Amino acid sequence: QKEVEQDPGPLSVPEGAIVSLNCTYSNSAFQYFMWYRQYSRKGPELLMYTYSSGNKEDGRFTAQVDKSSKYISLFIRDSQPSDSATYLCAMTSNTGKLIFGQGTTLQVKP
Amino acid sequence: DAGVTQSPTHLIKTRGQQVTLRCSPKSGHDTVSWYQQALGQGPQFIFQYYEEEERQRGNFPDRFSGHQFPNYSSELNVNALLLGDSALYLCASSLRDSRSEKLFFGSGTQLSVL
Numbered sequence: 001q002k003e004v005e006q007d008p009g010p011l012s013v014p015e016g017a018i019v020s021l022n023c024t025y026s027n028s029a030f031q032y033f034m035w036y037r038q039y040s041r042k043g044p045e046l047l048m049y050t051y052s053s054g055n056k057e058d059g060r061f062t063a064q065v066d067k068s069s070k071y072i073s074l075f076i077r078d079s080q081p082s083d084s085a086t087y088l089c090a091m092t093s094n095t096g097k098l099i100f101g102q103g104t105t106l107q108v109k110p
Numbered sequence: 111d112a113g114v115t116q117s118p119t120h121l122i123k124t125r126g127q128q129v130t131l132r133c134s135p136k137s138g139h140d141t142v143s144w145y146q147q148a149l150g151q152g153p154q155f156i157f158q159y160y161e162e163e164e165r166q167r168g169n170f171p172d173r174f175s176g177h178q179f180p181n182y183s184s185e186l187n188v189n190a191l192l193l194g195d196s197a198l199y200l201c202a203s204s205l206r207d208s209r210s211e212k213l214f215f216g217s218g219t220q221l222s223v224l
Contacts (some may be wrong), residue, residue: 034213041218043200043216046213088152094166096143097155100154102152103152
């Protein structure tokens with residue numbers, strides 16, 4: 001079993017839809033949770049960062065962490081074609097070593 | 111403010127050859143990590159350098175080695191290349207004392223082994 005599981009998709013939605021992306025994990029020591037966005041074989045770009053449990057909002061993006069369920073989510077409101085990319089969840093236990101999910105490919109159709 | 115820069119952007123090698131990839135961290139950062147990303151997969155941790163020493167290592171063979179220079183830049187070396195080493199190699203930098211675990215990635219080097 002992988003430490004971090006993420007549905008690879010692909011996920012296709014119409015413009016304006018609400019998108020929900022999720023990851024589950026098995027290591028209860030993880031404390032730092034991140035979402036990265038990666039465009040067509042470019043480097044991952046840090047999108048959202050959360051320490052421990054709770055919600056964090058930044059514009060159209062909301063990140064949620066539920067440590068009791070070992071489950072994290074990223075919500076994108078009013079999705080745009082420019083949001084089409086691969087979204088990677090990542091987490092660590094203060095070791096400096098990030099464990100990534102497989103990535104979910106999202107396509108937002110105009 | 112320059113971000114993380116990597117060179118070269120693309121590289122084609124044949125089996126058995128050796129390759130060196132280079133990385134300059136984001137301004138103000140002192141820690142460099144290297145990741146390997148196979149097609150359709152998430153990045154996998156190779157190793158991390160801080161104060162010119164390898165501090166952590168992932169599950170990669172000794173064919174993968176690295177170096178960090180006094181100016182915090184870093185190199186990744188891979189010897190005896192295999193077809194399976196074909197991947198996007200990502201460099202990430204961070205500030206150790208920030209304790210935030212935030213990593214900032216470069217655009218990567220696409221390595222193809224024929």
